[in-house]
Amino acid sequence: MQPTLTKSVVLTLIGHISAAHLNPAVSVAAIILGKINIPMAVVYILAELSGGIAGFGLLQVVTPDSILRSKSNGSCCALCVTLPHPELSAFQAVLAEGLATSVLILVVCAVWDKRNERNTDSVPLRFGFTVMAIAAAEGPYTGASMNPARSLGPVIWTGVWESHWVYWVGPIVGAVLTAFMYKQVFDRTPAHVSQVTEDDNEQAIPLQSNRHSKELEAERGSDLNITQA
Template sequence: MPAWSTAREGLGLQEVVNNKDLWKTLLAEFVGTLFLVFIGCLTCIGWTDEGYAPSVVQIALGFGITVATMAQSIGHISGCHINPAVTVAMIVTRKIPLFRALCYIVMQCMGAAAGSALLKALTPEDIHGTLGMTQLNPKLTAAQGFGVEALITFVLVLVVFGVCDERREDVLGSGPLAIGLSVTTCHVGAIKYTGASMNPARSFGPALVTGLWDNHWVYWAGPVFGGLLAGGLYATAFRAGRLHSASDSDREDTKMEKYEP
């Protein structure tokens, strides 16, 4: 999707009647976020009667690889944002119209809630625990938690914009894998601090199902702030320059990047 250049394009209301495939993109965001929360939080469940507790690395890999596989699977449909912080960053950099973005965020939250509800239904009640709910370490203040969430989400969104910059010719390997690994590495470091949400929907789903809303604002404000900073920085300072073809040095590749791993 090219960057919008007018207020009408920015609002995107024309998509309601003109885009027959809009429902597919919304369904993709719902399904992608559902499995992100279901599989990711599934790795957080401990079977205490058997003396089993998941490790930090296991949880980090669970979330990171799930993000990578979902991006590979549905990236061509919706761009696989599956994260309101990514969607907000796309709004401010004019990569997605407002109406579509709001629909994405609603579907992401609904998918997260459905994923958490499925996890609760399929897990024995005596080992539910918090169903993988993100919670601040008791030694942290809310402000510190905000800072951690902002910085780790900054890393994620910066990687998203970097690997999906269509002006770059030096990106090698798998874009979805790079994005998934950014999630993994931030989880390894931040799980003991905040649970490493990096995604407001990921925290919203379990909070809705468990009723644990303590410091929930941290998991919206931190990731959204970090995503805005990363998206704005990449768009204004880090975006690759326009390419010149070998046959015609005056012809520029004006394609705009989009979040489609």
């Protein structure tokens, strides 16, 4: 529940400023869909990774030491570290993260779709519920990270690097394949069609205005003829 509400709040706060990617996988999808260029994506990803590291560092500062450290040997525990289920193979873990990220990216692609531009008011809420549903279904398998930045922060501070690569390969591959599929299958509207539609809309009002002006001129001319008669 907490990650869901957090993402919804952040989307509300900065979604109109930077689109609130919060996730390198989302930024990679944005490159494929033409939303941002590669240099800007690098800036986004660096900011996301830095935010994940700084965020977990702040969490350590405000968290009691008894929670941060194991009572048995005093070593730092894997607080917030995402780890695959012990009975999963590496392939299964990557596949689970990839599928979970694919669902997330499908929602992101739909939100960015031009045909959905007028339905953005409830995006934070819809995105939050999406994350909640995915976490409930996939969480027991790998923790449902779907975000390399979310998984990187804890391992930097705790040093628990076990299976960390899963949380890069799965989400990034899932994001690339899903964004490419969406672009090829669903986002197929020719550019000239949308341009013609926009031009028609822009010309509609002037045409109506010109027609109305001509009608007024004709009426005035008729009134003038009647008066002169």
